[in-house]
């Protein structure tokens with residue numbers, strides 16, 4: 611069965627009421643969902659509990675209508691009261707083990723991490739996903755040191771559970787974050803502060819999808835012992851892309867010499883190993 615699972619999410623949108631004066635949290639988040647937010651978090655740091663609870667009930671009703679998972683930031687009691695799908699906890703919030711004990715195995719528990727050590731600890735502790743950030747400095751969390759795309763790169767290499775890049779991510783810098791290995795993006799200001807929230811979400815999703823398509827199309831191969839990525843599908847295409855077209859070459863593919871006449875129909879597959887010898891000069 612090909613069912614969507616919450617962990618397939620690509621775009622995670624968090625509320626940020628200060629960013630949209632004159633528009634309600636609900637209308638902004640509905641636009642975010644229409645534009646493609648596939649997971650939503652209620653985060654309202656300075657809102658009194660009673661008001662927060664009312665917002666959570668309203669957002670639960672909205673997210674249920676669109677079948678989008680709802681995460682509550684910090685407050686387990688609110689998450690339980692509104693039957694949210696889970697909670698998001700920071701390094702200084704309730705410990706993960708306590709939250710799991712209270713919420714049970716079905717709840718989605720996300721943990722903020724700011725280093726690979728914290729990521730590994732959260733993964734080992736049973737987190738369902740982690741936040742990786744802040745990638746860039748952000749006014750939403752002023753004074754926090756940016757972890758840079760270096761941490762995104764380490765997360766891409768080492769974290770096995772779903773993880774989402776967060777912090778100062780905009781349409782102008784998201785390509786860098788995706789190029790560093792992020793498959794999931796989270797944003798507050800760049801989305802809820804946008805004049806057209808739905809279009810902002812569409813644009814984020816488009817960027818995530820574009821990068822993933824081009825990553826998928828690339829093959830990892832070895833050329834003369836070096837790891838390379840290529841879009842070439844045949845030996846002749848590879849020779850052209852490398853700028854050797856028309857040159858005198860010997861091509862060995864996976865230990866077999868390939869005659870020039872066979873270059874066009876000889877396919878290059880994932881993991882192929884090539885030795886390319888280019889003869890310089892005459893004779």
Ligand SMILES: Cc1ncc(COP(=O)(O)OP(=O)(O)O)c(N)n1
Nearest residue numbers: 683684698699700701722741776796
């Ligand atoms: C998806 C996601 N990642 C990180 C955070 C930040 O959580 P925390 O460090 O607890 O900070 P506050 O949001 O509580 O100020 C998040 N909320 N969501």
Ligand SMILES: Cc1nc(C(=O)O)sc1CCOP(=O)(O)O
Nearest residue numbers: 743744748750777778797798799
């Ligand atoms: C809430 C939050 N947590 C972060 C973390 O790194 O843990 S960064 C962040 C702010 C994200 O907002 P914006 O998209 O406006 O930068």
Ligand SMILES: [Mg+2]
Nearest residue numbers: 684699700703
């Ligand atoms: Mg928190």
